[in-house]
Amino acid sequence: MRTILITGPGGSGRTTLAAATALAAAAEGTRTLVLGTDRTDTLGAALGVPTGPAPVQAAPRLTAWRPDAAQDFRKDLTALQDRASTALDLLGASRLDPEELTPLPGAEELVLLRALRDAALSEEYDTLVVDLPPAPQAVALLALPEELRRYLRRLLPAERQAARALRPVLGRLAGVPMPAEWLYETAGRWDLELAAVEAVVADRDTVVRLVAEPGPAGAEALRTAGLGLALRGLRTDLVIANRVLPEASPDTWLAGPVAQQRKTLEEWRESYDVRTAAHLGHDPRGTDDLTALAVPGVQPAPPAADWPVTDRLGEDGVLVWRIPLPGAIREELDLVRRGDELVVTAGRFRRIVPLPSALRRCTVDGAALRGGELRIRFVPDPGLWPQSR
Structure with a gap:
């Protein structure tokens, strides 16, 4: 499966262009899933179709899905309570009802990673387009599987897990309780899930597509995002310059902004394959507007990043x-x-x-x-x- 991860500075229109990219990929004949991440339904507003926890058909060969972080968080924490019921009873702790649970910081990121893994492993689609958070948060999100796996290896190294059979004996010798079996099982399950997400991110068919408005702020945001992605060994296939003003505009007051965007685009083309999406004069809404943006769909993947x-x-x-x-x-x-x-x-x-x-x-x-x-x-x-x- 081809996976296209789309990010850019906040307010750059990345959700709109994620929807346009997915629509273009579907128009090319591939079964496409676009995955939204915003709490509000900005993806649905762009597509003209409400999106949510249940996948919906947004256009021919195009499915849209926006996972519910609160719902998944309640489900996971309830399952954790069930697995740790013995310890909770010994401590005299009262159970939390699913209805009173609200997502903690970081829960949305974990839900998105799980949705990314499930979507990428699905055989129902040929192309996956993911509307990631703004660039700095997106880089941190993509780094999370690798970092969490490293923490797990430090907290529960392989040699300690290999000694699980000796846990009762070691507990008596040390005089302190040893970690319960469910803890090792949970850590092992998390490691497998994180490894699956890490494999999707590092896959040769996974690329990052950056969205930015051509101007000083967009140029600095693009430099920062490109640096973070390069440090992670992630490949950028395209930069989409969004809301590009027409060169032949009759309005003289646009001469300055047009000249500035032209200079920025020339600089970007020295380092990236740059495509442009025109300024429509209004926020794109619906498939007709998204098609008018003329955003490319699936492109040949660039060579793998190499650290020789x-x-x-x-x-x-x-x-x-x-x-x-x-x-x-x-x-x-x-x-x-x-x-x-x-x-x-x-x-x-x-x-x-x-x-x-x-x-x-x-x-x-x-x-x-x-x-x-x-x-x-x-x-x-x-x-x-x-x-x-």
């Missing part, structure tokens, strides 16, 4: 790890080596990545940012590196 290690041992005795970070600013970069991991900070974004096996036997010798690429130099550690004879 360059062997320069024969030239100057180093290995160089090359990490593409377009839009990065030198003053906003930070690197920390921690064991076999590297903590990379770029602006507001941070990622902890495992070092390639060859670099684990090396020490960091320096780093430089050149042409939107971070190049980290590693020198072999004599105590760990095989010596030539």
Whole structure:
């Protein structure tokens, strides 16, 4: 399945263009599902069809779905109470009724990730279009499966899970209660679910499509979003410049904004494949307006993001790890080596990545940012590196 994740700065019209993209994909003959994330039905307003927890037919070969975070949160927490009933009874805790439960912060993100996984694994559709939150939140959302899996591995490492059969004996020896079996089972189930979402995000047929208005604010938002996505190794297939004013406008007062958008578009085209969606003079509503935007549907996926290690041992005795970070600013970069991991900070974004096996036997010798690429130099550690004879 092709998955198109659409994001951009708030107010850029990303929901409208997500609907237009899904409509274009369906018009190309693919069975398409568009997944909405807003609490309010902005997706339904754009399509002209109300959307909600039950998928609805929005156009030929196009289905729209907007999961209910509150409903799913109540269902999950009720199930958790049932599984932990023994512990709750021992503590004298009273149960929470489903009717009194409201989603906690972060619940909507988890519901969206689960919906993304379920939709991507479905055999009913050929194309999935996801209307993500605004760009900074979208990057954090897409990073969540990887981060949560890392936390689970630290809290319940594999070697401790392997010792589950010895739990009663260890409990008597240590004199303290050991984690219950349901905790390991829950952690294992969460890990599988998160791994499935992570696989969807990292799939070669998954791309991110950025939406922004051509202007100074849109340009800065695009730079920030592109940097966060690159740090996560996610690929951008297109940038859609939204609400583009006509070049041949008879209104003289539009000359300044038109010139500014032209300059911005020229700069964007140096780094991205840019398409434009015209300003219709009103908020697009219904399939006719969405079709008039002439937004592309499914496009060929760009090459997979690559972080290669360059062997320069024969030239100057180093290995160089090359990490593409377009839009990065030198003053906003930070690197920390921690064991076999590297903590990379770029602006507001941070990622902890495992070092390639060859670099684990090396020490960091320096780093430089050149042409939107971070190049980290590693020198072999004599105590760990095989010596030539």
